[in-house]
Structures are given as C-alpha cells and as structure tokens.
Amino acid sequence: MDFYILAQQLVNGITLGSIYGLIAVGYTMVYGVIRMINFAHGDVYMVSAYVAAITLAVLHSFGVDSVPFAIISVLVVTCFITGVYGWTIERVAYRPLRGSTKLAPLISAIGISLMLQSYVQVAQGARDQGVPVLVSGALRLGTDKDFAQITYMQLVILVASFVAMAILTYLISYTTLGRQCRATQQNRHISAVLGVNTDRIISSVFVIGAATAAVGGVLVTFNYGSFNFFIGFVMGIKAFTAAVLGGIGSLPGAILGGLVLGLTEALFAGYVSTDYKDVFAFALLIVILFFRPYGLLGRPEIQKV
C-alpha cells in the first residue's frame, strides 16, 4: 500500500511539475533576453485555455471525431493565436517603454494582465467553463485495491512537455534565430551593431514564450476539464516561482524548478499537510536562494564596471 501511495504521489508531482515548467519557460525566456518579468504571462496562459476550448468546439461542430487529430490541431491553433497575443503584448506594453525606467514596463505588464482578465470575464462570463473528457482511462500498476496509476492524459502531458522542450532546446541551440536570441541576451547593443534585428528577436521571444504557455494551457484544460478567467493568477505565481527556483534565464532551470516545485508540493501535501504545502514550497525557495542566489541552474550575472 505504502509503495503505491508514494508512487502515486510521485506521478502527481511530476505531472504538476512539468506543467509548472512549461509555463515557467515563458518567464525565463523573456527575462533572459530583456531582463524583465512579464507579469501578463499567467493571463496569456489563461487566454490559451479559452482559445483551446473554443477551437475544440469549432472542430466538433465540423464533425471532427478523431481525438489525436483534435488534440494536435487544438495545440497548433492555440499556439498560433496565443503567440499573436504574446506579440501584441510586447508591442503594446513593452516596446514603447523600452527606453524608460525599469519599473515602467513592469507596471504596464500588470496592466495588461488585469486587462486580459477583465476582458475575458466580460466577453466569456465569470462562470467556470468546461471541456468534455477527450482521453479517459489509465495505466495501473498493482492490485485492484492497491494501485498506482498514471492517466493517459497525464502521459500525454509528460510526452508533450518533453517534445516541447526538445523543440525549444533545438531552436535555441542550433538555429539562426536561437543564435540571435543568445546574442541579444548577452548584449543587445553589440548584437544590434552586428546586424541582428533585436526588436524582431525580442518579439519572437514573446511569441515563443506565449506559445509554450499555450501548450501548458491546452494540456491543463484537457486534464482538469474546467477553467475560468482567474486561473492565470495562481498558475502565474507558481510558474514564476519555478523559474526563479531553477535559475531565471535558464531553460533547463525552468523545467528543473517546475519539477522540484511540483514534487515538493505533492510530497509535502501527501505526507505532512495540504494546508501548509505552499508555506513549505516557498520556504524551500528561500532556503535554495540562500545557498544558490541565482537558482539551481542560474549563472551569476557579471556586472562589468
């Protein structure tokens, strides 16, 4: 019994953690390139949940029954539309303020976050919305009574996050766009002088960040089945924590931070207390930052004098 409970909590933690990680990627990428936190990111994730549900409804009305086709096309459409949101946010809330103080874009991002929330609340209503169950069933290990399981949807989440991360890592490490991203990250002015269109690169980073949030949004929507206009808030905070924990600016760090946070929450909730799981998770964050101020995989920023 005990073994299965532990295994089940590990499955719970890893699934939750990989979702945190996917959302955290958006924070970390934007921070990496422009050294700013995109506080509207949680709400981009929320918008993607709505886009996913609407796309699914449209597909359904066209009589699409194949579940894998539905999931993949919802993913593609949602990534695209949410990417447009990411691009727009950068154009509206960040680019005009790029030359001003560091705090100005922070505030405008919070403004965008509130705007998105209110817009979705007014346009879609405040009620909890739901999507039908697409994938049911689970892989079970153990006897009829004592077992640990991973649902097929949780498997889809793990595979999709793995694939999304692999694509992203390839993009950043091996493509021209990735090379330009890294150059912009190291020094925006020098990159511009050397012919990199840094404005375009920053835009692409916002689009990529929004698209990974959309992958998370689609998966979460299909897994938990319900969402409202407010889901971006808690998820945004948790994902931001994961990004900081793993070392903000580092891609593998975001995933590692997400997994650490998810596993900590699941194990602490499972064996100690659900009431205090967030207290413990954030206390752990403080302890880790105490010993590793730049997070688990973060590299210290060198100040050139």
Add this chain to the structure above:
Amino acid sequence: MKSIGKFLAATSLAGSLLAASSAFSAETIKIGVAGPMTGANATFGEQVWTGASAYVNEVNAAGGIDGKQIELVKGDDACEPKQAVAVANRFVDQDKVKAVVGHFCSSSTIPASEIYADAGILTVTPSSTNPIVTDRDLDTMFRTCGRDDQQAVVAGGFILDTLKLDKVALIHDKDTYGQGLVDALKKTLAERGVEPVLYEGLTRGERDFNALVTKIKSSGATAVYFGGLIPEAGPLIRQIHEQGLAVKFVSGDALAQTEIVSAAGGPQFLKDVYYSSAADPKQDPDTAEAQEALKKANIAPDNYTLFGYASAQTIVAALKGSNNGETEAQVDWLRNNAVKTAVGNLAWNEKGDVKDFKFVFYSFDDKGAPVAAN
C-alpha cells in the same frame, strides 16, 4: 485675467453645487448591492446583482416606494474582507444608501456589517451562512439563507444515517465559509462519537488536487465532505473519480449551481455527489409570483439570483412596512412579519436568522440535473 479665472471657477463651483442639490431633490431611495463582481467568484456576484435588480425594476415600474424610485448601487468586494470594508465605507459615506443587499462571502459580510450597524443601515445577505454573521447582536443584520451550524447538523445526519458511512474525510478551502462549515460538521460528528479520518485545507485558485486525493485514498475514507466553492469542488470531484476512489462526495449549498456540471467535467463525474441546499424554491407555490416575473424578464432562475431577488424583496418589504421609517422601525417590522419571497415564505428571529430554515439534500441525475436525495 486672474479675476476672470476666479469668476469662472466660482460660477462652475456654484453650478456643480446646484447640480448636486437637484440630484438630491429627485429623492431616490438608494440600496447597495455588494458582492464579488470581479475575481474568482464573480459569477455569484453577478447572480445576486441580476436578482436584486430584477425585483427593483418591478417595484420601480409599479411606482416605487411611496412614489420614490429605488436606485441600486453596485459594490465590488471580490470576496476580499479588506475590499468589503472599503465598499461598506463608500456605501455609508458617499452613496448614503438606505439598505444593503450583501455581502456574498461570509468573510466579507462579517467586517462590512459592523460598519452598516454603526451607521444604522439595514443589511440583508443573500448567501453568508457562517454563524458569526448573525451571532454578534447586530440589530440591522438579517439573512435570507440558512446557517452553517444548521447545515452541518443536517449533513452529519445525512452522512451517518442516510449514507451510513462513518469514515469521513473533511476538506475545506481555508475560507470563512468553507472552514466554518467543515468545523461545524466536525463538532456534529464528535457529538456522535465519530472522529474524521482526515482534516485538510486546500488552496483556493488551484486546479490540481491529485496529491490531496491520493491522501484521501490512503486515509481509507468512505465519505468526503467538502466545504468550499465550485471552482475547487469541480476539479476535486473529477480527480477523485479519475484516481478510482469509491467515496461519496458531500458538500454544502455552494454547489447548488448548474455550473458544477461543467466545472466537474460532465455529469458522469457527479454520480456519487450530494449537496445540501434550501428546499428547491421552484417547487414552492409561494414563489410562483417571483418565478413568473423572472421568466417574463428573461432571467435564468439561478440559485443566488433567487436569493438576491429575495433579499431585495425583504428590504423593500421592510421599507414599505415601516412606511419608509427609521432603521429601528424596519428591523422591528422584519422581526414581526413574514415576507413572501422568491425562496419561500421567510420570517426572522431576534438574531436575524430565518426561522425554521430547512436544508435538503440533492444528488444529480444522468444529465446533471439536481434530484432530491432523501
């Protein structure tokens, strides 16, 4: 130039004073409606507002109270106690309301009602079921809903006697309503000699309760009682099913909403779900008039729409019954008279609680429609 400027300023000031006084002489009766109009629980605030405004529109169309029109003022507390106090101060100082429908969440109603009591403003909450709301000897505080301690006694009886289960996991959302309800149930169970196998609080706003569900599973519970609202109840119910737990899920009146079906992911997840609520107002012949009026106005008779409607009816009845008199007269009238409302015939005791409020248990049919369970 300077003197011209001063002159212009003076006239415009006089003009605005004039405008203010003319607005005053139009003599509307202002009633505040407070609740979560934004935030995670905005759907409930909207329902209360819709219900209250539907009734007020009717009264206004029929000539108002003594020829005076009623004007509703909206207050958004987002179910945040701090914001509730700000709304209450605005209602009292700025809007100068005569009565208040609200607030929604117990945690908001409790601090806000102190301000209304100081200002002598009649307050009728459509939904705050926490005992403390009316247990503080505030004369002006009334409710059209039941109390959690009544609800908990009924729930204890339902779980132990009707479902015949005694391994109960108690889950709450750490908010005044949810935890209050669960604590009251814990007391009821203790009186019957039953200790809960698990007592845990989850975090509002999250969607993943799998770790908690696994813990419920390992506790060996056969029944889960949840004190909380729909955004958390839905995913919790679904994850309990997905992890294959054979437990009965019991909850309070916050689940009396059609949206629980979509929040839980479909009616197939609601098979072993029960909730207590006021006896279905739609079956009560006393509410026929209100039903008809809502139908005519093309408004869905959602649970809190009905309670918002009923709260507005209570206030208007008290204002009319006391001939639009002082607060004391209004309070006196409510204590000695019954009002035919959208949720049935209501009468109040000294505390401001509804006399003989009845909680009934419901479960769901195959399509997710509520059916009486006992």
